[in-house]
Amino acid sequence: VVDSPPPLRVTDLEKHFGGITAVDGVSFDVHEGTLTGLIGPNGAGKSTAFDCITGVYTPDAGTVEFNGEDITGLEPFEICNRGLVRTFQIARELEKMTVLENLMLAPAGQRGESLWQSVTPIARRGVAAEERELRERVWETLEFFEIDHLAASYAGTLSGGQRKLLELSRALMTDPDVVLLDEPLAGVNPSLEKKLLERIHDLREEGYTFLLVEHDMDVIMTHCERVIVMHQGRKLAEGTPAEITSNERVIDAYLGG
Ligand code: ADP
Ligand code: MG
Numbered sequence: 001v002v003d004s005p006p007p008l009r010v011t012d013l014e015k016h017f018g019g020i021t022a023v024d025g026v027s028f029d030v031h032e033g034t035l036t037g038l039i040g041p042n043g044a045g046k047s048t049a050f051d052c053i054t055g056v057y058t059p060d061a062g063t064v065e066f067n068g069e070d071i072t073g074l075e076p077f078e079i080c081n082r083g084l085v086r087t088f089q090i091a092r093e094l095e096k097m098t099v100l101e102n103l104m105l106a107p108a109g110q111r112g113e114s115l116w117q118s119v120t121p122i123a124r125r126g127v128a129a130e131e132r133e134l135r136e137r138v139w140e141t142l143e144f145f146e147i148d149h150l151a152a153s154y155a156g157t158l159s160g161g162q163r164k165l166l167e168l169s170r171a172l173m174t175d176p177d178v179v180l181l182d183e184p185l186a187g188v189n190p191s192l193e194k195k196l197l198e199r200i201h202d203l204r205e206e207g208y209t210f211l212l213v214e215h216d217m218d219v220i221m222t223h224c225e226r227v228i229v230m231h232q233g234r235k236l237a238e239g240t241p242a243e244i245t246s247n248e249r250v251i252d253a254y255l256g257g
Contacts, residue, residue, distance in 0.1 A: 004068070006030060007030060007032050007066065007177055008084070010028050010053060011063045012063070013025070013027070014061035015051075015060055016060050022048040030209060033209055035200060037211075037228065039220055040229055041231065045233040054076055055071075055074050055079045058073045085178075087164075088167065088170075095155045099152070099158070102166060103142065103166075104138055106170040106171075144202075146165075147162060147166065160188060168196070176208070178210070181212045183215065221245065
């Protein structure tokens with residue numbers, strides 16, 4: 001039996017902005033079904049790496065492989081269709097729509113096999129049936145994140161934490177395998193933070209894979225199986241939370257001793 005490739009493999013990734021090197025030759029794997037943390041000080045290149053992985057930027061060098069296929073330089077929607085998504089902040093236009101409409105508009109995946117599996121081939125479904133299925137999935141998602149009571153609220157009126165739940169809901173509507181989360185807990189109150197982390201764990205048990213950028217080291221240490229540390233565009237270290245916290249280079253550069 002041949003080992004299957006990791007869902008996400010980044011090799012020698014580079015991204016420059018004029019004279020600034022944002023990502024400077026980073027390589028890492030994200031293993032299936034894990035919650036992997038990506039940490040590092042401000043400006044370390046974490047968000048730029050996410051943007052290169054998800055097609056927002058084309059990297060200047062290096063490759064991104066998803067389930068063994070080279071996806072480097074593909075458009076974001078193509079990468080999303082394959083099952084790799086990142087959460088995006090709710091855009092201004094979407095703030096004027098309700099939570100329900102936000103999810104109805106999220107690009108619904110047709111890849112089957114997920115928590116929200118669609119069983120009937122598309123050709124044999126009428127438009128009405130398709131619409132009904134989409135609605136059912138939207139409601140399931142709203143209930144899963146416990147934001148169903150907000151269905152009729154305008155997205156622009158949500159609290160910071162409720163927004164984060166909506167952003168993750170929208171990402172999950174695309175039927176992803178791997179979800180990249182860039183500071184999903186920023187501005188989230190403790191009770192919503194707990195809920196969001198519980199939902200991430202539930203999804204991970206369903207087989208979803210997460211890569212999480214997060215500043216709060218307690219969250220990283222408590223919730224991640226593996227941690228990748230970036231510093232000045234490079235990978236400084238990688239390992240279990242215990243290995244990371246005892247790594248001298250990490251302590252010197254980041255944890256500050
Ligand atoms: P992090 O997410 O780890 O805080 P970023 O990826 O946002 O780091 O930024 C890495 C470096 O790249 C920083 O020096 C930042 O100023 C620079 N940078 C990021 N995006 C751009 C851009 N669009 N144009 C120019 N410089 C950028
Ligand atoms: Mg960032």
